[in-house]
Amino acid sequence: MTPLEEVKKLIAIPSVTGEEEEIARYLESRFQQLGCKTRLYEAAKNRYNIYAEYPGRDKSRPGVLFHGHMDTVPPYGMPNPYSPDVNNGRVWGRGSVDQKAGIAAVISAFEDYLSSSRTPEKSIAFIGVIDEESEHRGSMAMKEMGIDADFGIVTEPTDLKFGIGCKGTAPVLLSVKGRAAHGCRPWLGVNAVVAGIKLAEKIMSEELPIYTIEGIGDVQGSYNLGKIEGGNAYNIVADRCAIWFDRRLTPGETQAGVVEDIRKAADTMGFSDELKIDIEIARPDWNWPPIKERGLLPAITDMSRPEVSGLKKLCDEVLGFESRVYFTDGYNEMDFLINDLGINTIQFGPGDSARCHTDDEYLDIEQLQKCTDVYKKIISFFCE
């Protein structure tokens, strides 16, 4: 099948987070058709990661591992989310960019490479994971699955740019409890909203560490105060306040460090002893303790390794232009490959990530083709 046919097939299989079984089983059979050994792994109840490997002569770890998430966000208001519509060099559909195109490019690259009936020196591997859009249970399970490789490629959309790292993200909930009193005698109460705002201002005014990346420049973490709730009525001293932050982290920063910094800031505020402040990692869709505990960490490719510059050169040759090297303010699952598995990894995939999660999600077909060509070369580069 062509890469376009592959992606249309994948779009037509709905796979909203939590409902990845059908697409996992489809990928299992598709990779088997290509001659790969496959394994389904139950990463959450009735939800399966799919691992596929084409064995090389060398039976140690694979030369390259392509990683893609199978789940998508819901269709929301998207018309015809699962009937891929091709028009003007684009294909529309839920998951077209995020990120069935990346998976389709992998399948096509495998098919093309394996049709030559060469036996590679090193094995070629793919992992499709569940739950990327929520609790990351699929990528969390890679460690238990014993996943390993010389190098990793995260196939999320990069607009064919060369992603060498991502920020981490800590969803922080600050809960403040004070004491209510009548609004005519505020001195008898302890106002939780006022304290919450003061503490928020304090932590947001603190200078966050700067991380310098050679060839890119300085990057810095950030705080976004996304939501604030509190109080009961205008004439009652507010006895509670909840503030949600999206704290982004640069390499070297940790989730525990973020919580610790907020705790320290709170201790310097001179608040009344009656005020109770809780700081926790909380996201409305996170109910699974292991992900709260681990968090979503920053990650960066080890650029000192010679294969990285070789890989960049190869990408540029295939693309016919110099692909930009970048570090994203966003987050992606290269975190798990780099930080949990110790696999040096880049992110490179087809499509414009600005289209992700929108009602106007479409993929540029030319990028899909070019990315497939790059993946084919990547297979030869790492596995021959």
Ligand SMILES: [Zn+2]
């Ligand atoms: Zn994605």
